[in-house]
Amino acid sequence: MDHDRFEEPAERTFVRNVLDGTVHGNALQIGRVHGGITVNVPVATPSRSSSRPDDVPQHLSRFINRVSELGTLSAWLDDDAADAVASAVVSGLPGVGRRATVRRLAYDCRQRFPGGQLYVDFAASDGGVGGSVAEALAVCLKALGQAEEYLPNSVDDRLREYRRLSGAHRLLVVLDNVTEPAQVQMLTPKGAGSALLATSDILLGELRLDGVRLMKLDPLDESAGLELLTALCEPEPVRADPTAARRVVALCGGLPVALHLVAARLSMQPHLTLASVARELEDDAARLSVMTLQTPGGERSVSGAFDLAYRSLAPEQAWLYRLLGILPTPSFDAGAVAAAGGLETAAVQRLMAQLVRASLLEATADGRYHLNDLVRLHARHCAELETPEAEQATALSRLVTHYLALTALADRAVQADRLRIADLRDLLRDAPDPFAQAGQEAGQLALAWLEAERGNVLAVLRAARRQALDRQAWQLAEAFTALFLHHRHLGDWCDSLRLGVDAAIADRAVAAEARLRSLLSRPLLDLGEDDRASAELETAVVRAEESGHLLLRASVQEFLGRYWERHDPARAVTVFELSLRLNHEAQDPRGVAVASYFLGCAQDAAGSPEAACVTLRRVITQFESLGPPDRRMAARALAALGRARARLGEVEGARGDLERAAEALRNADATHYEARARIALADLIERTTADRAGARRHRARALEIFEAGGSPEAEDLRRRLAEEDGPQER
Structure with a gap:
């Protein structure tokens, strides 16, 4: 054996081994080899580049509806230039059908993406990637044919590889449960004509800056x-x-x-x-x-x-969510929520914006918010479990006080000098008045607010009664009547006054009970429940006498006279004369004018239109002389004068009075009385002219008003208009 071959040379020779370029797979660099070497090179998983990925799960149950939304999304996928990538995020509250909609679209358009469909679920449950972009990129790379052993380690390297591989295909990428804009931005494929569809609980508005289209799915109608x-x-x-x-x-x-x-x-x-x-x-x-x-x-x-959406909220967001569950109102603004929570409005607005972004709260164009009914029940359940009862009671009491102050301010803006039993001076002394800056339009603004808040005030009233907040409840019911004196929502008016009467009885507020019972007689009479109205008035007379309140006694007699005007006009005249004397005794100019107005109406109903005309002309002057003038009541008196003149045969004068009265009442938003004036005007026109079309226009307007208020008179008026139209051709 020749040992010289293995002897080290006297001088070491260095070998330089250089490997240039990009290496795919394994590489082996060796300087000197002593003995035998065995190299085990793993066999790469066969590439899937030739197979078409089809990873989007199929929606298993039958898919119904969302035709419009699917059409819009499909158009978006076609909208962009051929070399662009379309992208859209579908959001909405949990359970609204985001995933089903996107999966249905993916199924319908699979032929439009010959490169296949990739799918990633960012949810932590159900085997998702838990929000990890690195894991999501790995899922996509493997779907595009890259073996596990060749996956780059860093996110940046995976992203570069994803862009390289996706750039060679026309792909549809579907992402479920996206929570961050970066998840969409980084998973957007690069291939021309490709598209990305994502679902999210969250409204990712910032993605608009990247050209991503956003669709919010609403609950089904x-x-x-x-x-x-x-x-x-x-x-x-x-x-x-x-x-x-x-x-x-x-x-x-x-x-x-x-x-x-x-x-x-x-x-x-x-x-x-x-x-x-x-x-x-x-x-x-x-x-x-x-x-x-x-x-x-x-x-x-x-x-x-x-629960999944709730657990993802930050602590302060979760607190607000529970607070919204405590509120009894179907909708709310930031001011009401701030009052209930004892916070500044700006802080509440910030938190509410975050709940809107999380799709748990809906914002409307008028600056209000509401919860889906099922979300509201869930929020209430969370509050019952996690919010102490004392804190819930405090929030509700604050809300009732908030609505009482605003409703009372609206009541005063509509009519400053109306009889009121509640003494709210302390409550209103420092309360911000949203109607104060409106000047002459304050009354209209206040009525518009009361109309918009009608459902909320009723809900607060019911909640106040449940929580035995009796004094606040009857005070709120009294102030709320300002709306119904103008807009005759008869069912709601009855409900609010019944709640008020019960609260006044519980609070032992005798004067308030008398006032609310007498007010309750008005919608009962309009609903044709005359016997019940009579019973309420009998008790109201007794309670008013017990109270010793002179103006209240005069007011209750006025309401009693209106009952008798329907059943015995002559007796009504006597009752109104008593009310007039009591108002004179109390030295109340408005009370005198109101009692005189009803006296004139009763005189006409009792067959004395001449006396009625004298009384009503005087009444118009009285209302216009009040400070400030009561143009609504002056218009009602003018309409009554027109009816009396019509009975006297003064046709032209009567028609002019009724026309002016109807327009004035419409301008004053006193629609119920406008309807009455228009019916009288239509009857007069029909009796004295051939202008059937003019009469019909007035009746049609009256029907519109009665239908809006739920008046039982609507049915008779609707039938009459149908008869006037005659049989329809088929």
Whole structure:
């Protein structure tokens, strides 16, 4: 053996081994080799570049509705230039059907993306990537054919590789449960004609800066909800009880997830009917539990979807969410929420904007907010579990006080010198007055606010009674009447006054009870419930006498006279004369004018139109002489004068009075009295002229007013107009 071959040379020779360029796969660089070397090189996973990825999960249940939204999204995918990449994010509250909509579109347009479809779920549950962009890129790279062993380690390297591989294909990328703009920005494919669709609870408005289109899915309306329920339950149950079906859709809040769960319960529990489910859903306390289904894979529920969104909120956002659940109002503005929470309005606006972004709160164009009915129930449930009862009671008391102050200020803006039992000077002394700067328009602004807040004030009234906030409740009911004296929402007026009467009795406020009972007689008379109106007035007279309040006694007699004007006009004249004497005794100019007005009306009804005309002309002057003038009541007196003159045969004068009165009442937003004037005007025109079209216009306007207020007179007027139109050609 020649050992010389293995001897080290006297002088070491260095070998330079250079590897230039990009290496794909394994590389081995060796200077000197002593002995045998075995190199194990892993075999790369075969490339999937030749196979078309199709990773978007299929929507398993039947897909109904969203035709308009699918059309819009499809158009967006086609809208951009051929070398551009279209992208859109679909958001909405949990359970509204974001994922189903996007998956349906992905299924429908798969032929438009020959490179295939990639899918990533950013949710931490259900095997998602938990928000990790690095993991999402890995999912996409593997779908595009890159083996696990060749995945770059850093996010930047993975992103570069993703752009390189996606640039060679026309792809559709679908991302579920996106929470950050970067997730969309980094997963957008590079290939010409590619597209990205994402779903998110969050309104990612900042993505607009990158040209991403945003779509917010709203809950289904009644028609769409019925279509879905019919498809899920089969047509027969829905056709058999359409009323129950509509009620179920409404109580499901338009959320497809709720309708799916209800339909599943119906199919799994044959003894259930749509009517029985509707009755279960009527109970607010149990509604969310009804929308729950136990399956072998675990519980499926609407609450579970909301829980995920709630747990993702920051602590202060979660606190506000619970506070909104405490509020009894169907809608609210930032001022009301700030009052309930004891915070500055600006801080509340910031937090509410964050809940809007999280799709848990809806903002409307008029600056108000509302919760979906099911979200509201979930927020209330969270409050019951996590907010101490004392804190809930404090929030509600603050809200009642807030609405009492605003309603009282609106009442005073509408009519400053009306009789009021509540003494709210201390409450209103430092309260900001939103109507003070409106000048002559203050009354109209106040009425508009009362109309917009009608449902909220009623809800606050009911909550105040439940919580035994009796004094605030009857004071609120008294102030709220300012709306109904102008806009005759008869059902709401009755409800508010009944609540007020009950609260006054509980508070032992005798004068308030008398005032509210006498006011209650007005909507009862308009509803044709004369016996109940008489009973309320009898008690009101007794309570007013007990109170010793002179102006209140005069006012109650006025309301009593209006009852007798309908049943015995001569007796009404006597009662109004008593009211007039009491008002003179109390030295109240407005009370004198009001009692005189009703006296004139009663004189006309009792068959003395000449005396009525004398009284009513004097009354018009009295109302116009008040400081400030009461133009609404002056217009009512003018209308009454027109009716009296019509009975005297003064046709032209009567028509002029009624026309001027109707317009003045419309301008004063006293629509109920406007309707009365227009009916009298239509009758006069019809009796004395051939202008049937003119008479019909006035009746049509009166019908519009009666329908808006829920007046029972609407049906008779509607029938009369139909008879005037005659049979219709077919």
